[in-house]
Amino acid sequence: MQPETEADLAAMIRAAKAPLRITGGGTRALPDEVGEPLHMAGLSGIALYEPEALTLVARAGTPLAEIEAALASEGQMLAFEPDPRPGSTIGGVAATNASGPRRLSAGACRDAMLGVRFVTGDGEIVKNGGRVMKNVTGYDLVKLMAGSRGQLGAITEVALKTAPIPPVRATLRLRARDDTSAIAVMVTAMSGPFDVTGAGRLPDGNVILRLEGLPGSVEIRAGMLRDAVAKHGDADILEGDADFAMLRDFAAGATGPLWRMVLRPSDAAQMLAGLPGRHAVDWGGALIWAEAPPDWMPDLPPGARATRLRGDAASLPETDPVTARLNAGLKQKFDPRGIFGGAP
Amino acid sequence: MQMPEPDTSVIARRDAIASRLRAALADRDAVLTGPAETRAYECDALSAYRCPPLMVVLPSTTAEVSAVLKICAEEGAPVVPRGAGTSLAGGSMPTSDAVLIGLARMNAVLEISSADRLVRVQTGRTNLSVTQAVDGQGFFYAPDPSSQLACAIGGNIAMNSGGAHCLKYGVTTNNLLGATVVLMDGSVVELGGPMGEGAGLDLLGLICGSEGQLGIVTEATLRILPKPAGARPVLIAFDSPVTAGACVAAIIRSGILPVAIEFMDRPCIAATEDFCGAGYPDCEALLIVEVEGTPAEIDEQLSLIREIAESFAPLEFRESRSEEESRRIWLGRKSAFGAMGVISDYMCLDGTIPVSRLPDVLAGIGELSARAGLRVANVFHAGDGNMHPLILYDANTPGDLERCEALGADILRLCVEVDGCLTGEHGVGVEKRELMGAQYSDADLEAQMAVKDVFDPGWHLNAAKVFPLDASARRRGRHAA
Numbered sequence A: 001m002q003p004e005t006e007a008d009l010a011a012m013i014r015a016a017k018a019p020l021r022i023t024g025g026g027t028r029a030l031p032d033e034v035g036e037p038l039h040m041a042g043l044s045g046i047a048l049y050e051p052e053a054l055t056l057v058a059r060a061g062t063p064l065a066e067i068e069a070a071l072a073s074e075g076q077m078l079a080f081e082p083d084p085r086p087g088s089t090i091g092g093v094a095a096t097n098a099s100g101p102r103r104l105s106a107g108a109c110r111d112a113m114l115g116v117r118f119v120t121g122d123g124e125i126v127k128n129g130g131r132v133m134k135n136v137t138g139y140d141l142v143k144l145m146a147g148s149r150g151q152l153g154a155i156t157e158v159a160l161k162t163a164p165i166p167p168v169r170a171t172l173r174l175r176a177r178d179d180t181s182a183i184a185v186m187v188t189a190m191s192g193p194f195d196v197t198g199a200g201r202l203p204d205g206n207v208i209l210r211l212e213g214l215p216g217s218v219e220i221r222a223g224m225l226r227d228a229v230a231k232h233g234d235a236d237i238l239e240g241d242a243d244f245a246m247l248r249d250f251a252a253g254a255t256g257p258l259w260r261m262v263l264r265p266s267d268a269a270q271m272l273a274g275l276p277g278r279h280a281v282d283w284g285g286a287l288i289w290a291e292a293p294p295d296w297m298p299d300l301p302p303g304a305r306a307t308r309l310r311g312d313a314a315s316l317p318e319t320d321p322v323t324a325r326l327n328a329g330l331k332q333k334f335d336p337r338g339i340f341g342g343a344p
Numbered sequence B: 001m002q003m004p005e006p007d008t009s010v011i012a013r014r015d016a017i018a019s020r021l022r023a024a025l026a027d028r029d030a031v032l033t034g035p036a037e038t039r040a041y042e043c044d045a046l047s048a049y050r051c052p053p054l055m056v057v058l059p060s061t062t063a064e065v066s067a068v069l070k071i072c073a074e075e076g077a078p079v080v081p082r083g084a085g086t087s088l089a090g091g092s093m094p095t096s097d098a099v100l101i102g103l104a105r106m107n108a109v110l111e112i113s114s115a116d117r118l119v120r121v122q123t124g125r126t127n128l129s130v131t132q133a134v135d136g137q138g139f140f141y142a143p144d145p146s147s148q149l150a151c152a153i154g155g156n157i158a159m160n161s162g163g164a165h166c167l168k169y170g171v172t173t174n175n176l177l178g179a180t181v182v183l184m185d186g187s188v189v190e191l192g193g194p195m196g197e198g199a200g201l202d203l204l205g206l207i208c209g210s211e212g213q214l215g216i217v218t219e220a221t222l223r224i225l226p227k228p229a230g231a232r233p234v235l236i237a238f239d240s241p242v243t244a245g246a247c248v249a250a251i252i253r254s255g256i257l258p259v260a261i262e263f264m265d266r267p268c269i270a271a272t273e274d275f276c277g278a279g280y281p282d283c284e285a286l287l288i289v290e291v292e293g294t295p296a297e298i299d300e301q302l303s304l305i306r307e308i309a310e311s312f313a314p315l316e317f318r319e320s321r322s323e324e325e326s327r328r329i330w331l332g333r334k335s336a337f338g339a340m341g342v343i344s345d346y347m348c349l350d351g352t353i354p355v356s357r358l359p360d361v362l363a364g365i366g367e368l369s370a371r372a373g374l375r376v377a378n379v380f381h382a383g384d385g386n387m388h389p390l391i392l393y394d395a396n397t398p399g400d401l402e403r404c405e406a407l408g409a410d411i412l413r414l415c416v417e418v419d420g421c422l423t424g425e426h427g428v429g430v431e432k433r434e435l436m437g438a439q440y441s442d443a444d445l446e447a448q449m450a451v452k453d454v455f456d457p458g459w460h461l462n463a464a465k466v467f468p469l470d471a472s473a474r475r476r477g478r479h480a481a
């Protein structure tokens, strides 16, 4: 099924009798999504781009690559840095809240989303938010739709806040003694006035810290930061941020079952010590990606969450009953007939 | 301001409800019913409208909030949550049948973790005192509404409040990691997580900005940030507001990200000069642009900003060279609302527009203001298009308030027409409730009200706010029945 307009889409959803799996590029799907694919590729194109207002509005099926190219030609970017999977669409990025290393400083995809249009399970066309930078008019359904993974509605259009591409980027790279010291480097970097826009550890064990901005400023901060982490190791200062592209793309390139764990940085060292295979750390220690054999389950600290993105679907800890009731209630309101087969 | 007819059966049961509530609270004095006591809660900062609540309850713990809500649900009593009562939209304005729940006693700091860059507080705590609690460790809490000395974190979350520095740091929702929320049936739920994301849907994002209609937030986990090495403002004066607007667009386009770009026009400058004598230049419009970093970084940014500004032939480019000069540059801006309050009664609007439309909208506001015969002063967060036109009126002149409200509605409709919105940070409350239809279709409003159905099926919580009374009538009626 592939609608060409929002009205088509609404009609198809109203007529649907069996579950539909809303599909952008199909690059970020979860194992347990069900239904006939509802391809969003027909609803494509950038509807508005005002660089001087840092605003871009695009239809959901627009390829992420097309958006990145349009932005780059004006010296801009998506600050939340979604990983560029071939075929990925902006609707899929929004519906999965896909956010890369810069989430640490610039926020997630949901934080850059200014407005959405979507079609509910009843075939109603709904808009929320808008295209302006600040908007508290009514409830924030933009956040509700961000990361909703095709459970509540088919997103047809997204308004996004764009950001200038920083003139200069530099990466500090160092080998820390052990997990504890690696996390300590990230915590130090995030706790001082360095304006770090990425902090993680690659599977090869290198801790990487990113600085961006005007040339003089990056140089000053790189020196300060190198001194601040000196007791953990000697940092090399590299031009550019190629290491961060590797970090951002770790999940897409992983093999076998893959766990995504979000936790407090202060719990990260202990978590890392117990991992069974190749892994990477992002978000200053708050995100761990880990390859693991099918029978492995993480032992999570309080407050942490883990999801298995490849292999059999799994999610820890079990959702508490009140949250589960609210999630189910919203699903029931927005998709009363259960037409959308997105993974909960 | 129209409010629904109070539920007389609830009012008739006031004493019975009060005694049930007293029995549920550790401190019997935490339930106030005397007229002198309830009058202190009769309005928020939208002070043209007042109505003492049926009673005021001041719980001290999440468990007490839970017990109170459960009793109110059983009694069918409407509930109005209140932080510090600084809402400019009437968000915490009570009705005569409402139990007002004040969070002021819940002001503890529960945890500070510098390693995880977060602080957990009870939501009655004031915004500024959150920053004060982490200041010693070199951190601050970024969203800084001008009301930060008084307003509470719970109110900030309910309104998704912004501040002068949100151009760089975002608003409340971008800095909120977790919340403990009590639903109307008394159930307690923890939302969010270490990076703000919880299980499944983004319920935390939904709660933030829901104007106290979905649940009462009793605890919040907030992101804290390391203090910048330093900050310095410049003041740039122009002979026309349109040029000032164009300069804002050029700065943003250049790729520099100042922490703040503030705009003031002549009427506003004149009022603040009389009020506090900040020594602002004689000009039609001025910008205050602030950047952060080490002295060398600040110099680097300011030299670029100077270069951009000079292409707009400013009347003056005043760069601060000391703490004292920085303070004076901010002085007029920070006292703007107070200054206007001295010369006149005023109503503060909060529409947001695309920054590219700033010149048209300023001209449009000028025309509307001339037609209405009421003066409008403009002061706003120019970097993000969040305007604060202040309409000056005289509360003692019969009909002036109504004319002022009509002009306000016209200005907000203008904001919506240029693809903007009714409110950028103050919220809808009762004030803009009836204008929602200008921005949203019936289906759009239906989708929002469906969310309230899930969290508060009986529509007890702050129910006569946000949605046009007609649109919400059927749902609110269900609870009266």
Ligand SMILES: Cc1cc2nc3c(=O)[nH]c(=O)nc-3n(C[C@H](O)[C@H](O)[C@H](O)COP(=O)(O)OP(=O)(O)OC[C@H]3O[C@@H](n4cnc5c(N)ncnc54)[C@H](O)[C@@H]3O)c2cc1C
Pocket: B044, B045, B080, B081, B082, B083, B084, B085, B086, B087, B088, B090, B091, B092, B103, B123, B144, B145, B146, B147, B150, B151, B152, B153, B154, B155, B156, B157, B158, B159, B160, B161, B162, B163, B164, B211, B212, B213, B215, B216, B217, B218, B337, B425, B426, B427, B462
């Ligand atoms: C002089 C002045 C300057 C201002 N400047 C700014 C500014 O720069 N930026 C800005 O964004 N706003 C500003 N405001 C508006 C106001 O300060 C904010 O909306 C603030 O967040 C309200 O907080 P409060 O604690 O006073 O909330 P209240 O007025 O008590 O309540 C506001 C709303 O929140 C609800 N609520 C309160 N606590 C809770 C809770 N714990 N759980 C659920 N719901 C709750 C209430 O029911 C109500 O709907 C300003 C106001 C004034 C008077």
